[in-house]
Amino acid sequence: MKSNKPYSIKRQLTLSVGLLVSALMLLSLYFNFQSAKHEVEEVYDARLGQSAKLLLLTLSVSSTDDALENYKTHFDHWMSSISQVSNANADNDQPTPFGHPYEQNLVFQFYQQGQLTWSSVSELPPLSNGPSHIGYSDILKAGEQWRAFQVSMPSSDALDQFVVVAEKQKIRQEIIHEIALSTAVEQLLLLPALLLLLIWLINQYFRPISEMRSAIAQRNLHRLDRIYISKNTTELAPLIEALNSLLAELEQAWQREKRFTRTAAHELKTPLAILRLNAENALKSNDPEQLREDLTNILKGIDRTDRLIHQLLTLAKVDSIGALTFHRVELSAMLRAVVADLVPLALKQDQDISLNAEEVYLAGDKLLLEVLFRNLIDNAIRYSGKHSVISVDVTQDRQFIQVSVSDSGPTIPKAVRERLFEQFYRGASQIGDGAGLGMSICKDIISLHGASIEVTAQEGELNRFLVRLPIRLKL
Known part of the structure; x- marks a missing residue:
């Protein structure tokens, strides 16, 4: 060997x-x-x-x-x-x-x-x-x-x-x-002096390597800051830059992991406590109606916890993506599938939902685009109220492919619109059961695709979420 x-x-x-x-x-x-x-x-x-x-x-x-x-x-x-x-x-x-x-x-x-x-x-x-x-x-x-x-x-x-x-x-x-x-x-007398001089010069020229080795040895899970050496060299500069880039990615991954852990612990604690309380009440209850109500609350809590876990996992996936590998996506077909999946939710609230889209192709990550538009349409269904009208429209011009998700629900206040894409911000906590992660996930997906999103809501007009995908993504 x-x-x-x-x-x-x-x-x-x-x-x-x-x-x-x-x-x-x-x-x-x-x-x-x-x-x-x-x-x-x-x-x-x-x-x-x-x-x-x-x-x-x-x-x-x-x-x-x-x-x-x-x-x-x-x-x-x-x-x-x-x-x-x-x-x-x-x-x-x-x-x-x-x-x-x-x-x-x-x-x-x-x-x-x-x-x-x-x-x-x-x-x-x-x-x-x-x-x-x-x-x-x-x-x-x-x-x-x-x-x-x-x-x-x-x-x-x-x-x-x-x-x-x-x-x-x-x-x-x-x-x-x-x-x-x-x-x-x-x-012969000059030879030892020359050898000593060479050894000294080699030691001097290898000093940046020793300094870099010492700097790397000092890095650990709790110290992932950039590496600096006093005398950088042309040969070491690319290596140090690559190491610093790797350390930055590790730092980001570590921060994402800590943030995810803290978020999961914080967000799951309340629904689990409510589930436990409802289960204890159900065990103690002798009234069939009260028992039925407690069990219904448990099912709602399970649904909310399931949605929260799904959002947390989606957030973790989006956070971990550094760069996307784009594939050919038929946008109109994808939107039809998303709307079809969410129609039962709209029917429960007697809502009218429609899709207006011609056949359009673009380059992107199909799974993340599905998450993006599913969140936008799902939010419109959840927060627009009963008997509202929801419309999904796809248009294009010379610069953008535009996807508009609008609803006829209550006008979104300006203060809410300004903070709508912050993590864990719930603009309508009295209505929905979300964790305030859906819009934040949408913003991250849009950023990964080099796109933009705009929220418009004028008194007496529809609430409108407009996603602009650059025409360069079109195949």
Whole structure:
């Protein structure tokens, strides 16, 4: 089974960057060493070639035995003086008035007629690869590896005189290593400092994440406020915005749940208490008429409680909807079904109810639209009184599909109209048995559909609820 153990992005990033930087610096050291080696070899090879040419030109001009002997005497004197001064100093690498001690690692040899005539180091055997050889070569002599350059005069008797200038390879390697090491030490000392700087920078750049983690850890059911961090970043901003949006939705859901619980407890308490009282009276009653009245009150209480529960559940559903998914709805057919369901209530009060609607289609939530118009028509039936006339009319123009629910009942006072859509407000509590939720539910459904509702009630005219659905909802 694959492990889903969490890992630290910060640790992985720090380790990866540290290894990458270390590898790059080591690679840089390698290339620096190769470059230093190449440059040193070029410089020293050039020095060998130039020294050999100058020496050949000098010796070829005066190559008599006396002149060579004189040169040798002077040269031996200089080398001897260098050795004496160098041995007398604590540091034998310091330059002297007669030259540098490193000259002892250089050797030159002068050849005539293919024979070694003069060597700066007498005990060293010939380093020449033969009179015909010209140029650079690597030679192993006397247990030492030498880098040599041989040159002869460009004349018909070129092979009569030639010079070999050679240098110990270990001296070259020592210089190359010292140059490379001097650079490497600086980079190796810089590496820990660079790694520490990278760790510090990563910690700094990860601080907003740590701050956000701390802020999220502080959130709970009783604290769902927005998350703020002191230094927001482009990468974290969308995440924080999404979290804040989620927290806002959770806060709203939590508030809806608390409101629903409080509402249900408050609204159900009274009808249940009345039901209990009527039941107790029925148990104690010996009068058939009184018993019948108590049982009738119990049935009415059950009906009111059932309606209240239905309204509470509808309110909870409407409150929980964030956005609707619209579907094609035939408005006229839906209204006919709603009116048909409510006709028995109208007949009980000898009311005349009618529907005037042509075939109209729109986009919306069919269930919520049914709840909307059922509440409006049901309210008209309940509160307009006996023998009233109720009319449902559907019209449309260029901007709206309009549904009008009107009745000929008592005129709704202005003070009632202004508060009609507030939750738990009952404008005619002496007539109806509602909980004051129906109009509030209607307003929420209308808001979800982007529609509007208007209540008009003039003295001597019909009470009218006009719902305007935007023409953009029409399919």
